[in-house]
Amino acid sequence: VGAPQPIQVKVNQIGYKPDDTKTVIVTSKDDEKFKIVDAKTDETMFVGAYGELSYDKSAESNVRHGDFTEFKTPGTYKIISSPSGASYEFSIGDDLYDDVYKDVVLMLYKQRCGTEVTKDIAGDFAHEACHMQEATVYGDTSGTKIDVSGGWHDAGDYGRYVVSGAKTVQDLFLAYEDYGQTADDLGIPESGNKTPDLLDEAKYELDWMLKMQDAASGGVYHKVTALVFPETVLAVDETDDMVLAPISYAATADFAAVMAKASVLYAEYDADFAKSCLDAATNAYAFLETNPDMKGYENPEDLVTGAYDDTHLADETLWASAEMYIATKDAKYLTATKTALDSNYLTGFGWADIGSYALYDLAKTEGVDADVAKTAKEKLLADADETLSKAESEGFFTGMGVTYPWGSNMTITNKGMELLAAANLTGDAKYTEYAQKMRDYIFGVNPTGYCYVTGYGSLTPNATHHRPSQVLKETMPGMLVGGANNNLNDPYANAVLYGIAPGRAYVDNEQCYSCNEVTIYWNSPLIYLLTGLN
Ligand code: G3I
Numbered sequence: 001v002g003a004p005q006p007i008q009v010k011v012n013q014i015g016y017k018p019d020d021t022k023t024v025i026v027t028s029k030d031d032e033k034f035k036i037v038d039a040k041t042d043e044t045m046f047v048g049a050y051g052e053l054s055y056d057k058s059a060e061s062n063v064r065h066g067d068f069t070e071f072k073t074p075g076t077y078k079i080i081s082s083p084s085g086a087s088y089e090f091s092i093g094d095d096l097y098d099d100v101y102k103d104v105v106l107m108l109y110k111q112r113c114g115t116e117v118t119k120d121i122a123g124d125f126a127h128e129a130c131h132m133q134e135a136t137v138y139g140d141t142s143g144t145k146i147d148v149s150g151g152w153h154d155a156g157d158y159g160r161y162v163v164s165g166a167k168t169v170q171d172l173f174l175a176y177e178d179y180g181q182t183a184d185d186l187g188i189p190e191s192g193n194k195t196p197d198l199l200d201e202a203k204y205e206l207d208w209m210l211k212m213q214d215a216a217s218g219g220v221y222h223k224v225t226a227l228v229f230p231e232t233v234l235a236v237d238e239t240d241d242m243v244l245a246p247i248s249y250a251a252t253a254d255f256a257a258v259m260a261k262a263s264v265l266y267a268e269y270d271a272d273f274a275k276s277c278l279d280a281a282t283n284a285y286a287f288l289e290t291n292p293d294m295k296g297y298e299n300p301e302d303l304v305t306g307a308y309d310d311t312h313l314a315d316e317t318l319w320a321s322a323e324m325y326i327a328t329k330d331a332k333y334l335t336a337t338k339t340a341l342d343s344n345y346l347t348g349f350g351w352a353d354i355g356s357y358a359l360y361d362l363a364k365t366e367g368v369d370a371d372v373a374k375t376a377k378e379k380l381l382a383d384a385d386e387t388l389s390k391a392e393s394e395g396f397f398t399g400m401g402v403t404y405p406w407g408s409n410m411t412i413t414n415k416g417m418e419l420l421a422a423a424n425l426t427g428d429a430k431y432t433e434y435a436q437k438m439r440d441y442i443f444g445v446n447p448t449g450y451c452y453v454t455g456y457g458s459l460t461p462n463a464t465h466h467r468p469s470q471v472l473k474e475t476m477p478g479m480l481v482g483g484a485n486n487n488l489n490d491p492y493a494n495a496v497l498y499g500i501a502p503g504r505a506y507v508d509n510e511q512c513y514s515c516n517e518v519t520i521y522w523n524s525p526l527i528y529l530l531t532g533l534n
């Protein structure tokens with residue numbers, strides 16, 4: 001047990017497009033030169049030299065960077081470095097990400113709840129409709145039951161949570177909107193129906209979210225789960241009673257935001273659905289107006305599944321107001337957006353700190369009030385510039401410093417999204433270059449040397465905290481694991497990762513849920529990143 005000694009010569013184990021910036025990282029002070037050899041014939045194809053030595057605090061090691069951008073010949077290679085040895089294999093080519101992209105999207109399909117997931121698509125992960133039990137509202141003893149079937153299982157558990165679902169949906173929306181990702185052949189049941197698959201997949205979650213709204217108040221229940229996490233069982237075998245957690249401000253605001261945006265995006269494909277989304281968003285927004293001082297969600301004592309607790313709600317207010325304004329152009333929402341932009345909100349593309357979703361949509365959407373658009377753009381670019389300057393100064397180019405929280409692979413892919421957003425707003429290729437380095441981190445250019453997407457690369461997680469994979473003793477492909485977490489938030493991590501460098505605080509073990517679980521909203525920024533870089 002414990003973190004294995006990582007490979008020292010790090011490359012992106014999927015590979016690079018011919019014109020990508022390409023950097024090999026060696027965690028040693030002694031290597032001066034490297035050569036690229038053909039993986040099959042060992043023929044030397046390129047010789048390069050490392051740049052100057054630096055010390056990286058996240059890996060607690062020396063690092064040198066070797067540039068091979070000018071080597072563009074398609075093929076499969078290894079890098080040999082002396083004295084540190086060989087890298088894993090990597091390729092140079094144009095369509096290297098096609099397979100992984102599909103699997104990363106199909107993971108969402110395989111996480112679908114409340115419907116049959118079919119064998120032709122999901123293989124061994126096929127299952128009958130699960131979690132069909134109607135739910136009761138927490139604390140309600142009247143016996144009322146509500147149908148909230150549908151949506152995606154959040155993660156390695158089978159909970160369905162509104163705030164994390166909203167982030168996932170928004171990432172799919174942005175990939176569709178920014179890059180015209182209109183593929184209708186990704187292999188989900190809806191493929192071929194003339195609606196882009198990313199919108200079809202997102203709609204599966206939206207249909208569920210609509211059921212999570214309380215018609216009377218417009219408020220949205222925070223989540224639906226059993227009272228406790230299930231044992232390590234298949235989805236169909238979690239048969240405990242389903243409980244709707246209390247309505248929360250964050251869930252209601254996030255719901256309003258994605259429903260408002262949905263009303264815009266689906267208008268050309270399904271006008272009736274678009275209209276119901278806007279109605280639902282309007283009702284949710286009304287709930288926010290009636291309950292402006294609602295506190296952040298906290299789990300009731302006996303409901304111990306994921307809390308997605310967040311006490312900073314000004315960013316949620318901003319996002320809901322901004323999307324309502326964009327969808328309706330109503331002066332009332334413009335005023336609310338201006339007020340929210342003046343408030344003390346947090347930026348980010350996470351599930352908790354989400355202000356950047358509002359900023360980005362306000363900055364890029366035509367017809368938005370010029371002052372608002374300008375303010376939003378300046379703030380987003382200020383963040384991106386800060387990310388960029390931190391990334392430039394670090395050994396692994398992530399801008400993470402020495403803090404690797406739970407889900408650090410999301411933090412990094414979110415930073416990649418932020419940089420691509422900045423690239424889209426400015427046309428500056430510098431941002432794209434560093435977004436690509438964040439992609440490279442995910443696929444192997446990192447302190448542990450893991451390719452953090454299951455089923456891909458030479459060293460890939462195969463003991464994830466993902467109940468279906470654990471029961472079937474087979475790892476679902478295309479899942480981005482949480483990654484390094486130096487807060488050691490579970491007993492296993494505590495036992496085996498204590499004292500290890502922040503960026504190396506990762507272990508491929510199914511008990512390590514704080515570093516080796518998977519979630520829909522860690523996959524979704526990767527979908528955006530892969531779409532944008534392709
Ligand atoms: O916000 C602070 C940040 O300011 C600070 O720099 C950073 C470093 O310490 O910590 C940040 O807070 C972290 C927070 O996530 C936001 O990133 C907490 O330490 C961290 O404990 C918290 O972890 C969350 C975890 O649930 C526990 O609440 C993860 O983000 C979240 O992905 C995870 O979600 C779980 C669900 O509850 C249940 N389903 C599975 C899912 C994935 O493990």
Ligand code: 9MR
Pocket residue numbers: 155156157229305306513517
């Ligand atoms: O399996 C649960 C995982 O999905 C959550 O992210 C994690 C933190 O909330 O909790 C896991 O469940 C564990 C529980 O918290 C404590 N007992 C062991 C459970 C894992 O087997």
Ligand code: ZN
Pocket residue numbers: 112113114130131153158235
């Ligand atoms: Zn289910």
Ligand code: CA
Pocket residue numbers: 310311312313314315316346352353354
């Ligand atoms: Ca927030």
